[in-house]
Amino acid sequence: MPLPYYVSPEQMMKDKAEYARKGISRGRSIVTLEIRDGILLVAENPSTLLHKVSEIYDRIAFAGVGKYNEFENLRIAGIRHADIKGYSYSRGDVTAKALANAYSQALGNIFTQDIKPFEVEVLVAEVAEGNGSRNEIYHILYDGTIEDERNYAAMGGQADEIRRFLKDHFREGLPLDEALQLGVRALTVTQNKTLSERDLEVAVLDRAKERRKFRRIPPEALSQLLGTQR
Amino acid sequence: MNDQRWQHLFRDYADSSFSELLRRDSPHLFPGPEPHPPSGPAPVEAVPHGTTVLALRYRDGVIMAGDRQATAGYQVASRRIEKIFKADDLSGVGIAGAAGPAMEMAKLFQTELEHYEKVEGDNLSLDGKANKLGQMIRMNLQAAMMGLAVVPIFAGFDEKAGVGRLFKYDITGGRYEETNYDSQGSGSKDARDSLKKLWKRDMSRDDALRVSLEALIDAADEDVGTGGPDLVRGIFPSVKTITRSGFGDVTDDEVKRVCETILADRAKTGNGG
Numbered sequence: 130m131p132l133p134y135y136v137s138p139e140q141m142m143k144d145k146a147e148y149a150r151k152g153i154s155r156g157r158s159i160v161t162l163e164i165r166d167g168i169l170l171v172a173e174n175p176s177t178l179l180h181k182v183s184e185i186y187d188r189i190a191f192a193g194v195g196k197y198n199e200f201e202n203l204r205i206a207g208i209r210h211a212d213i214k215g216y217s218y219s220r221g222d223v224t225a226k227a228l229a230n231a232y233s234q235a236l237g238n239i240f241t242q243d244i245k246p247f248e249v250e251v252l253v254a255e256v257a258e259g260n261g262s263r264n265e266i267y268h269i270l271y272d273g274t275i276e277d278e279r280n281y282a283a284m285g286g287q288a289d290e291i292r293r294f295l296k297d298h299f300r301e302g303l304p305l306d307e308a309l310q311l312g313v314r315a316l317t318v319t320q321n322k323t324l325s326e327r328d329l330e331v332a333v334l335d336r337a338k339e340r341r342k343f344r345r346i347p348p349e350a351l352s353q354l355l356g357t358q359r
Numbered sequence: 360m361n362d363q364r365w366q367h368l369f370r371d372y373a374d375s376s377f378s379e380l381l382r383r384d385s386p387h388l389f390p391g392p393e394p395h396p397p398s399g400p401a402p403v404e405a406v407p408h409g410t411t412v413l414a415l416r417y418r419d420g421v422i423m424a425g426d427r428q429a430t431a432g433y434q435v436a437s438r439r440i441e442k443i444f445k446a447d448d449l450s451g452v453g454i455a456g457a458a459g460p461a462m463e464m465a466k467l468f469q470t471e472l473e474h475y476e477k478v479e480g481d482n483l484s485l486d487g488k489a490n491k492l493g494q495m496i497r498m499n500l501q502a503a504m505m506g507l508a509v510v511p512i513f514a515g516f517d518e519k520a521g522v523g524r525l526f527k528y529d530i531t532g533g534r535y536e537e538t539n540y541d542s543q544g545s546g547s548k549d550a551r552d553s554l555k556k557l558w559k560r561d562m563s564r565d566d567a568l569r570v571s572l573e574a575l576i577d578a579a580d581e582d583v584g585t586g587g588p589d590l591v592r593g594i595f596p597s598v599k600t601i602t603r604s605g606f607g608d609v610t611d612d613e614v615k616r617v618c619e620t621i622l623a624d625r626a627k628t629g630n631g632g
Contacts, residue, residue: 180480183477183480184477185477202372205372205478208474208477208478209380209384209474212377212380212470212473212474212477213380213381213384213385213388215470216377216381216388216466216467216470217385217388341473
């Protein structure tokens with residue numbers, strides 16, 4: 130009888146992590162910034178139909194990098210979680226924290242139990258209601274590791290370089306146009322190209338909006354904000 | 360992976376309906392009668408009922424209006440309930456019938472539309488929304504037979520056609536599109552009679568507002584369940600407009616002003632009984 134071959138748990142986890150990281154690093158990046166009027170999400174995404182950034186609930190947005198079908202699956206699970214919770218309790222009881230924890234549990238379980246881990250990182254952002262409460266940004270990694278970020282967050286292929294850039298250049302309370310320009314500069318920090326409005330997917334959680342704070346910024350408005358309008 | 364399994368997965372991924380999700384994952388939250396309702400007399404008299412709502416087309420879209428009273432038997436159950444709900448940016452539901460199940464249905468319907476919009480990244484068509492509401496009413500049929508009928512009016516702005524449209528329903532979920540106006544609830548006959556005489560094609564917003572309030576005042580006049588404008592407590596019918604630019608409130612102040620004008624005109628001419 131042949132012996133079942135043995136792989137140490139350390140080695141198995143290492144291999145899986147390496148596999149997931151490789152998948153994620155191939156993808157384009159996303160930057161999130163806290164701005165004066167809410168939270169800004171900027172993704173490099175040439176497609177106008179397949180979104181990387183989307184609405185989850187009134188004050189909560191989602192962003193994902195890596196393998197599209199995997200983070201799309203997580204996005205829909207998030208919307209389902211939020212809508213059921215809001216329907217059975219009240220809209221105010223749906224929080225980014227609970228959702229981020231659910232994502233963390235799901236990704237952690239998949240990482241340890243499935244042969245193939247998810248090659249994704251996701252981000253859950255919740256804009257503060259005003260009066261004293263603060264924005265929340267959670268960053269969840271492929272293995273379920275969860276971090277709460279302040280001021281800015283980056284994920285995807287060049288996340289480390291982008292974070293380093295933002296550490297030097299981020300300022301609190303930026304208006305939308307300046308923050309957007311900063312975000313685009315951050316996305317191109319490792320590349321020798323410029324990004325136009327056609328390469329970007331941009332959305333904000335706009336504190337000034339009624340109830341549903343999520344708002345996509347269409348390409349026409351983008352070129353205006355970027356100051357590249359012809 | 361066998362056929363059945365991937366087809367099941369496919370259905371699950373492609374499903375963007377909130378009510379289906381609720382029924383599958385949280386059936387205890389799904390509105391409707393208990394599987395084994397307690398026996399005994401039907402609770403028809405005991406629960407609050409919403410009374411009169413109406414919708415009519417005008418130049419820019421549709422107006423929806425409702426009185427504010429809920430009636431249980433011969434008692435006023437509430438003087439301030441809201442019967443016109445925003446379903447999404449371009450549509451609204453006016454509820455009549457058993458107030459509890461009706462409000463629950465409106466809430467489920469709102470969540471259904473928002474859920475679809477978020478999952479699909481696109482809005483349902485107006486026909487799709489109207490059809491979905493019909494299915495929800497049909498699911499309430501068993502409760503309707505026990506006297507807890509819910510019969511809403513659905514109205515919205517059809518972006519494709521560029522016009523306002525309105526739909527009425529029966530308790531079985533039957534859906535009927537009305538071209539000009541309709542009313543639902545205990546005072547609906549009187550409101551409809553009034554609308555029949557006053558409605559005109561392509562009315563302005565001001566005219567449409569006046570006509571809808573005239574109809575509600577007539578319904579309150581003739582039907583004991585329907586509440587009229589309450590000048591003492593400052594309670595007035597709620598009126599909403601749905602146009603290309605979205606779902607809008609008509610302010611209490613404006614409604615009050617128009618109500619006062621109508622009542623003053625009626626007092627002057629001796630009209631209205």
